[in-house]
Amino acid sequence: MKVTVDDYIKAVKIADREIQQADTPGWISTHKIHSSKKAYNRRENKKIEE
Numbered sequence: 001m002k003v004t005v006d007d008y009i010k011a012v013k014i015a016d017r018e019i020q021q022a023d024t025p026g027w028i029s030t031h032k033i034h035s036s037k038k039a040y041n042r043r044e045n046k047k048i049e050e
Contacts (some may be wrong), residue, residue, distance in 0.1 A: 021028070035041075
């Protein structure tokens with residue numbers, strides 16, 4: 001079995017993510033952006049038309 005470049009990149013990304021999670025305390029979103037409550041959001045501020 002040979003280690004390909006893609007396998008190496010994948011392993012490095014996984015290891016880097018685990019190190020990052022171990023170093024930072026608290027909750028950090030890994031898949032989506034955690035937006036601020038103060039940020040303006042046009043979709044949420046629209047009036048509901050019926």
